[in-house]
Amino acid sequence: MATIENSTQTLTLTMNGTEVTFSPGETLYEVAQRHVDRDVPTLCYDERLEAFGACRLCVVEVEGIRNPVASCTTKATAGMVVKTHTDGLEAHRRTLLEMVASENREIDVDPLSGYASQEMKTLVDRYEARTGRFQGKQSGKSRPDDPNPFIKRDYDLCISCYRCVRVCAEQEGDYAISVANRGFETQITTEFGGFLKDSACTFCGQCIQTCPTGALADHKALRSKDVPGEVKKTRTICPYCGVGCSVDLMSKGDKLVGVLPAMDGPANLGALCIKGQFAYDFVQHSERLSTPLVRGDDGVLRPASWDEALDRAAQGFKDAAANHGEDSIYAIASGRAPNEAAYLTQKFIRATFGTSQVDNCSRA
């Protein structure tokens, strides 16, 4: 840990010939992100997770160290002389991307697959690594048999970066998936190699969103992959609980096709739960109510105006209170309602009817 004294000093190192500053504890990758125009490429890095050092794409040359070092796991120290984009490094990166491309069934995946799903394709194209070299056996084995409706497990596209395993453990604390076997035989697995539903998985979808190849993909969003049109993103707040997770709704034309967590959402920093991630079908459900309904004397519901419906409801409350006493009225605020609505609910019940019978469904 940096001492307080250290943190007040200005620390510098040389990166690509320029003297740059850094804070104690920063890695070379973090320093490079701030100071270098061109991205340092990576496939196993997710800034929310502990640096892992698997893909080796982010390697940089450090004077005095023989082999290039992974910038994501190497802490910056004062006086280091670092180069991030030498010809040698760029050649290694291209070779690595050719190697990774060779182990997968395909490189191009639909952007609906997940938040990070285009990372591999983007790098392979940037480094012109579609050369077809290094052909051989494919590594991952897909699990089309897994019946869950949320997470597509297409491991033919897996490059064993372990971001899914790490996000599940470090970010979610679920430890539902892990790494089986070793070397080229490595597979992402649950306990005993079973289905996700039989594991500790909570279907939060975080593994999908950190996967850089689309091996873990959003089954629900991909239902709309053949819907014509560009994907439009709309920033909003998840309508479920009161946490206020930021999401980017994905739509094609008028159709809501999926949800992406907002990595910069102040409440969630990219995290979501199963409801925010996957439970959006109600929005455009054919049976969703689109107008108030009131029941006629025949007992059948018919469309009505808001005024009519509210008058009917108010009369109902009044009748109940008059006929059965005020304590016959009981309100439960929805867990999906924000704090303000919950407040108004209790105000309405207490002030209007003078009863304390109010609760919240999160507790009920």
Next chain:
Amino acid sequence: MNTPSNQELIARWKDEEAPLLPLLHAFHDRDGYLSDETLRDVAQGLRLSLADLYGTVTFYHHFSRFPPGQAAPRVCDGPVCSLRGAHDLIEALRKDGATAMPCAGRCDEPIPVLEGDKVFVGLTHDSLNVKPSPLPPKNPGGTEECVFASIREPGRSTLDGYRKTGGYEGLERALKSKPEELVQLITDSGLAGRGGAGFPTGRKWKAVADAPGTPKTIVCNADEGEPGCFKDRVLMDHDPHAVIEGMILAAYGTGATRGFLYLRYEYPETEKILEKATEEAKSAGFLGEKIGGKDFTFHLSVRRGAGAYICGEETSLLNSLEGKHPFPRNRPPFPVTHGYEDLPTVVNNVETLASAAAIARKGADWYQGLGMGEHAGTKLISLSGDIRRPGNYEVPIGLPLQTLLEDWAGGAPEGRTIQAVTMAGLSGGFLAKDGLGVTLDEPSIRSKSSFLGAGGIIVYDDRRDMVEAAQVAMQFFAHESCGKCFPCRIGTQRLTERLRGDAGPRELEAWRTEVADLGRTMKSLSACGLGIAAPLITESLVRYFPEQVARHVAAAQ
């Protein structure tokens, strides 16, 4: 005796240091395999994630998940045993459920077959029997030895025998002086890590002594997984107290209070020998509390691996001890400050520690003087393959390779000539032609783009197909790659396919370019020594045997 229940086994181990491996072995011993129910109970008992535990169990070659498990024969098909007919032996034992296992460290007397807790050796299924590890041949060069000096004395493996031949004298002397003086003595001797990396031992001990944080730990790396290496086995089998004394010295020098000897799975008899020697040392007051009547405590536990070459890499070993997935760690920080449980830790090889015990008794100058010319000390070489007298030899550092091969070990078999040798087991690749003119020291061998490493040398005579030898070697690296870093995980697989001829370019120039490009990136970018070393196999193959490579690529068309 009643069969212990799951909960009894868990209760036995859960409060011990580094409990996961011995607990899994206890279930293995009881049932022969690890059932789903066992893993569920162990995960709960040790508070581990079940998915992680399952993944970690599948990492190790020898943990069985299904019957017959441990009862089925596992036959070594390492580089030497495959020259001796390992695949025929596997076929002959197929009816008993035989499978192949990577090099099991018995290359001087092939072929080892592991069944339950026993290692049988023999070339055919009807000649298999249990035999103790062969003692090293009496030093044919007449040069003075360090770790083998007394190993041939009868009874040396017992406490009495060890003490009669000067054992624990070094420790007793060290205990009369300050720990710093012992560390200085080791530094002055020039002793460097004998597991292959060659890091100066005294400097490592001093770094741990100076590092903040307790308790400190001494780990003896006895995970001798390098094919063609069986030197640590002979030391532990015939001179276990020397290794234990070395560990106690390291503890005294650094202030460590706990120690682990991490033994490879394939040496079950060695585990029993070490357990017995540890008990003897404990009862003699060399282990435990108030050692030598001083305020010096050191507890030593033997831990058995489960079949993973990568666990010989020190940070993988530490993760394995801690019950974690045995991927290598990112360095820095190094184990000297962040080792076992992130506390200061010495990780030394068996031979290094046994050497330290000899140095403590006989002095730094004595050890320095054992090498040739400027070189300090000795090195154990495990010599195997097409050579008349295979076995372990202790050579003065700087001895010409030819002297070892021809004068000490009798050269190639009758009517044959030596075509090539490997260095560092398989990790140093091949030396052939002018490369055979090296002397056995790092500067000389590194000048030929190889390295001495742990000191395994496998000899191939002029009959051998070197592309096939390279393929066996690369297949081993692919089998043992941990799967963490991309260049090694993919590169070892792709190189194996190209050497086997089942994938890759059919045109020589393209083949050579692909193999060179894969190797270059693996060497520069791999996260640990496995991926850095593996391409030395293809690099040296192409350098020394271009015509065999050309024939191989042409034949694959």
